[in-house]
Every structure is written in C-alpha cells, then in structure tokens.
Amino acid sequence: MNRQMRRVQIQQVLRDWFAENARDLPWRRARDSYAIWVSEIMLQQTRVPTTIPYYERFLRRFPTVQHLARARLDTVLKWWEGLGYYSRARNLHRAAQEIVLRFNGQIPETKDDLLTLPGIGRYTAGAIASIAFGRREPLVDGNVERVLCRVFRIQGNPKDASTRKKLWAIAEELLPRSHVGQFNQALMELGSEVCMPRNPRCEECPLKQLCEAKRHGEQDRLPTRTVRKPPPxxxxxxxxxxxxxxxxxxxxxxxxxxxxxxxxxxxxxxxxxxxxxxxxxxxxxxxxxxxxxxxxxxxxxxxxxxxxxxxxxxxxxxxxxxxxxxxxxxxxxxxxxxxxxxxxxxxxxxxxxxxxxxxxxxxxxxxxxxx
Ligand code: SF4
The missing domain is CATH 3.90.79.10 (Nucleoside Triphosphate Pyrophosphohydrolase)
Known part of the structure; x- marks a missing residue:
C-alpha cells in the first residue's frame, strides 16, 4: 500500500472508530474555545478522571476569560488547589489577562498567536487551534507519540529532537482536510484507551491491520524508552x-x-x-x-x-x-x-x-x- 493510501485509510478508520468509541467528556461537549483551553491546560499533567471535577468547578467559578482575568491570583490558585503543577494556574491567569488586553477578550485562533501566550506550547497551541477552531494543525502529546511510534515502527527515542521532529512531521502529514479536531482527538483517545504504554489492546485496535509494530511483534518494545534514574x-x-x-x-x-x-x-x-x-x-x-x-x-x-x-x-x-x-x-x-x-x-x-x-x-x- 502506498503512503497516500495508507494515510487515507488511517484517517477513515480513526474517524469511524472515534464516532463509535469517543468518551463523553465534559470538554468535548463544550463549543466554547475558553473551556477547551482550560481543559487542555488542566490535562497537560493530569489524568482525565482527576481533571473532570476540577474542570467543572473551575468553569463554574470562572465562566469566561474575563472572569478569570479579573480574579486575584490567590483565588485562582485556591480553585486549582490539589491539581498540582501550579505554574499552569499562574500562566492561565496571566494568559487570560493578556487575552483581554491584546486580543479583545477573544481566544486567538491561530497557532502563532496562541504560542505568544504564557503556558501555551506547541502541543497546546495545536490542540486549541484544531479542536476549538478547526484549524489544520497537528499535535503530538504522549499518547500520540506512542501510537505513531508503533504504527510507523519508529525506532528512535521520542525524547530525542530528531525523533520528535519526525513525529510532528508524520502527525501533520496524517491530518485530514476537514474535522481536524476530531482526528487529533481520535489519535489521543486511541493512545489513551487502546494503545496503552503497557499491554496495548491490539486485537481491539482499529489500526491493527495498518500497524507496523504489531506486524513485527514489537508493540511492547516501542516506543524506545529512556531508563529513568530514581528521583532524589x-x-x-x-x-x-x-x-x-x-x-x-x-x-x-x-x-x-x-x-x-x-x-x-x-x-x-x-x-x-x-x-x-x-x-x-x-x-x-x-x-x-x-x-x-x-x-x-x-x-x-x-x-x-x-x-x-x-x-x-x-x-x-x-x-x-x-x-x-x-x-x-x-x-x-x-x-x-x-x-x-x-x-x-x-x-x-x-x-x-x-x-x-x-x-x-x-x-x-x-x-x-x-x-
Ligand atoms: S495495533 Fe497495537 S500497537 Fe498498533 S496502534 Fe493498535 S494498539 Fe497500538
């Protein structure tokens, strides 16, 4: 199968699978770019079940970017308390103030504008631009990284710059012409629910016919991992x-x-x-x-x-x-x-x-x- 056909098949298979299997998560019901942004920041280092109650409480307390921008940092930190990685809350608060000042209270739509805001890196910019605004932007988080390393049998360590560059290029090449946000979410969902770090559920995977790691029996070995020293x-x-x-x-x-x-x-x-x-x-x-x-x-x-x-x-x-x-x-x-x-x-x-x-x-x- 040539590269183009494989790309189209991956898009179709993932689209159908996601339509049937997407979890009903509160931010997926949100049409509001502010809510999607808050969820993306919370999800950066926190698992979905832990995030849900925080997300719901936070949005009740700060329902718009203007509410968040006007709040005292102490109050924002209090509503973030327990989620950890507090620089996320501080950056969210500063970014809300910048959005009000520089973008007239509207969350910017483009990746380049999003990247100028505190706490927004390449992944988050891609997520907001594609999910909230349907922009044709790729994203690579830990889940996507794992799926791509396995499907395309990439041997390099994803922590290395050259492998990361390759993964971003593949993620971009795979993007469909429309429903990009759905496609990006499908990739992340597959990594989270099926193509897990250990014991991936290959038999239930919609990509099992297209996955090179599965074909070579290497799904448990990829992606190549860094051996971590125990923390001090x-x-x-x-x-x-x-x-x-x-x-x-x-x-x-x-x-x-x-x-x-x-x-x-x-x-x-x-x-x-x-x-x-x-x-x-x-x-x-x-x-x-x-x-x-x-x-x-x-x-x-x-x-x-x-x-x-x-x-x-x-x-x-x-x-x-x-x-x-x-x-x-x-x-x-x-x-x-x-x-x-x-x-x-x-x-x-x-x-x-x-x-x-x-x-x-x-x-x-x-x-x-x-x-
Ligand atoms: S077939 Fe297995 S290794 Fe390949 S993407 Fe699916 S779950 Fe992951």
Missing part, C-alpha cells in the same frame, strides 16, 4: 507555629515550584542536622523569629515530578520576634479554621487534614492520634 529524596521539616490560638503561614515567592501558594514555615534538613535544629534555623532564616519546637504532629511523604520529600511537621510555639518576610512573599497569622481559605500545596494539605479536628473546635493536635 529530600527530608523537610515544617512548623505549625501557634501564637494566641493562631497559626503562622507564609506565602511562597511567585515564581518557581509551588509559587504563590501558602505553606507552613520550614525547609530542607541539611546533612547531619537534627530535625529540631533544622526547624529552628529555617524559621529564623525565613521569618527571623524564635520558636519552641514541640511534639511531632505527622510525617508526610509526597512525590513531585522530579523528586520526593518526606516532611516532618512539628507543633511549635512562637517565643520572640515579630515575623518578617525574609524568604517569602507574604505571611499571616490565621485561625485554624481559616487555613482552608488559602491555597496550600498537596503535602501541606495532608498536614492540615491531620490538624482538622482542632480546626473544627475539637482537641488540639497534641490530643489527637495520627498515622
């Missing part, structure tokens, strides 16, 4: 510092990991340092105050994309010094019941959950049993 682990210590029934929280600087989120003061334990000594040092360096370190409230393990942390949380008493923001963007003393109004990273939320009985007026942490 850090030990972190934080203080739940009380003064007159209130707890001290501080806000991370706006840029970088977890930027703009609130947290309990603390930081990394240095080699050879005790947990208590590290907490005294961190609190002094961060806020210039002295504390009394009490009992350990909890130990929380959490994984980020590139490292893991074990967080030891201690109940502490403020002793002296008025806290100053030396290594943070803001700070405040809050009542335990007010913690929930602030956006915290997931690991800190686990500590708040442990504190929660006291937040509802029940015994303070020292009287409760943990872990």
């Amino acid at each position: 682990s850090h030990v972190v210590v934080v203080g739940v510092i009380y003064r007159n029934g209130r707890i001290l929280i501080d806000k991370r600087k706006p840029k970088g990991l977890l930027g703009g989120l609130w947290e309990f003061p603390g930081g990394k334990v240095r080699p050879g340092e005790s947990l208590e000594a590290a907490l005294h040092r961190e609190v002094r360096e961060e806020l210039d105050i002295a504390i009394e370190v009490g009992r350990e409230i909890s130990v929380v393990d959490h994984s980020y994309a590139h490292f893991r942390v074990r967080i030891h949380a201690f109940e502490c008493k403020h002793l002296s010094g008025e806290p100053r923001c030396i290594a943070c963007a803001d700070l405040k003393w809050v009542r335990p019941g007010e913690l929930g109004r602030h956006a915290f990273p997931a690991a800190n939320k686990k500590i708040i959950d442990i504190l929660r009985p006291c937040c509802r007026g029940r015994p303070r942490p020292k009287d409760t049993k943990h872990e």
Whole structure:
C-alpha cells in the first residue's frame, strides 16, 4: 500500500472508530474555545478522571476569560488547589489577562498567536487551534507519540529532537482536510484507551491491520524508552507555629515550584542536622523569629515530578520576634479554621487534614492520634 493510501485509510478508520468509541467528556461537549483551553491546560499533567471535577468547578467559578482575568491570583490558585503543577494556574491567569488586553477578550485562533501566550506550547497551541477552531494543525502529546511510534515502527527515542521532529512531521502529514479536531482527538483517545504504554489492546485496535509494530511483534518494545534514574529524596521539616490560638503561614515567592501558594514555615534538613535544629534555623532564616519546637504532629511523604520529600511537621510555639518576610512573599497569622481559605500545596494539605479536628473546635493536635 502506498503512503497516500495508507494515510487515507488511517484517517477513515480513526474517524469511524472515534464516532463509535469517543468518551463523553465534559470538554468535548463544550463549543466554547475558553473551556477547551482550560481543559487542555488542566490535562497537560493530569489524568482525565482527576481533571473532570476540577474542570467543572473551575468553569463554574470562572465562566469566561474575563472572569478569570479579573480574579486575584490567590483565588485562582485556591480553585486549582490539589491539581498540582501550579505554574499552569499562574500562566492561565496571566494568559487570560493578556487575552483581554491584546486580543479583545477573544481566544486567538491561530497557532502563532496562541504560542505568544504564557503556558501555551506547541502541543497546546495545536490542540486549541484544531479542536476549538478547526484549524489544520497537528499535535503530538504522549499518547500520540506512542501510537505513531508503533504504527510507523519508529525506532528512535521520542525524547530525542530528531525523533520528535519526525513525529510532528508524520502527525501533520496524517491530518485530514476537514474535522481536524476530531482526528487529533481520535489519535489521543486511541493512545489513551487502546494503545496503552503497557499491554496495548491490539486485537481491539482499529489500526491493527495498518500497524507496523504489531506486524513485527514489537508493540511492547516501542516506543524506545529512556531508563529513568530514581528521583532524589529530600527530608523537610515544617512548623505549625501557634501564637494566641493562631497559626503562622507564609506565602511562597511567585515564581518557581509551588509559587504563590501558602505553606507552613520550614525547609530542607541539611546533612547531619537534627530535625529540631533544622526547624529552628529555617524559621529564623525565613521569618527571623524564635520558636519552641514541640511534639511531632505527622510525617508526610509526597512525590513531585522530579523528586520526593518526606516532611516532618512539628507543633511549635512562637517565643520572640515579630515575623518578617525574609524568604517569602507574604505571611499571616490565621485561625485554624481559616487555613482552608488559602491555597496550600498537596503535602501541606495532608498536614492540615491531620490538624482538622482542632480546626473544627475539637482537641488540639497534641490530643489527637495520627498515622
Ligand atoms: S495495533 Fe497495537 S500497537 Fe498498533 S496502534 Fe493498535 S494498539 Fe497500538
């Protein structure tokens, strides 16, 4: 079969398969480019089932790009809380403001204009342009990458620039003349639901007659994967510092990991340092105050994309010094019941959950049993 015939067959087979098998996802019912954009940003690093409730809540709270642009970043982060990768929320917020200012409140239609917005890379620009506006733009995400590597039996590692270039070229060549958004979604859906990373369901696959990896029995070997080193682990210590029934929280600087989120003061334990000594040092360096370190409230393990942390949380008493923001963007003393109004990273939320009985007026942490 020549290249052109194969391309047409892939298009037809995928179109029919998607018409029958597409999952009913809320953003697929959306006709609104703003909703499609929000869903694409949320889906960048989050699985579909986790995304759905966040997407629905977020759109109820910020129904238009104007609502999002007008909102305070703190509010946006609060509604993003738990989804992780918070730079997505910060970029979404900044991009909404730019859309209002530079594009008269209309989501831009072209890939080139979309690429000028914060948080929008080549994949997301292709997704919005094709799905929301029907533009003839390809996209390659992890699912598409896997399908294409298998169907076309591409041996190179998709993380390498030359293989990526090849995959984008194939994705572009495969595009039909119309219903491009449907076609792109079909490719992604196939990767997500049939051509999975492990144990692809080849017997149910609409492309099984056209797939080179299947023909050569290489579907489990492709795409070529990078062997990853285990991520580094850090030990972190934080203080739940009380003064007159209130707890001290501080806000991370706006840029970088977890930027703009609130947290309990603390930081990394240095080699050879005790947990208590590290907490005294961190609190002094961060806020210039002295504390009394009490009992350990909890130990929380959490994984980020590139490292893991074990967080030891201690109940502490403020002793002296008025806290100053030396290594943070803001700070405040809050009542335990007010913690929930602030956006915290997931690991800190686990500590708040442990504190929660006291937040509802029940015994303070020292009287409760943990872990
Ligand atoms: S036949 Fe198997 S390997 Fe090929 S695209 Fe389908 S599921 Fe993937």
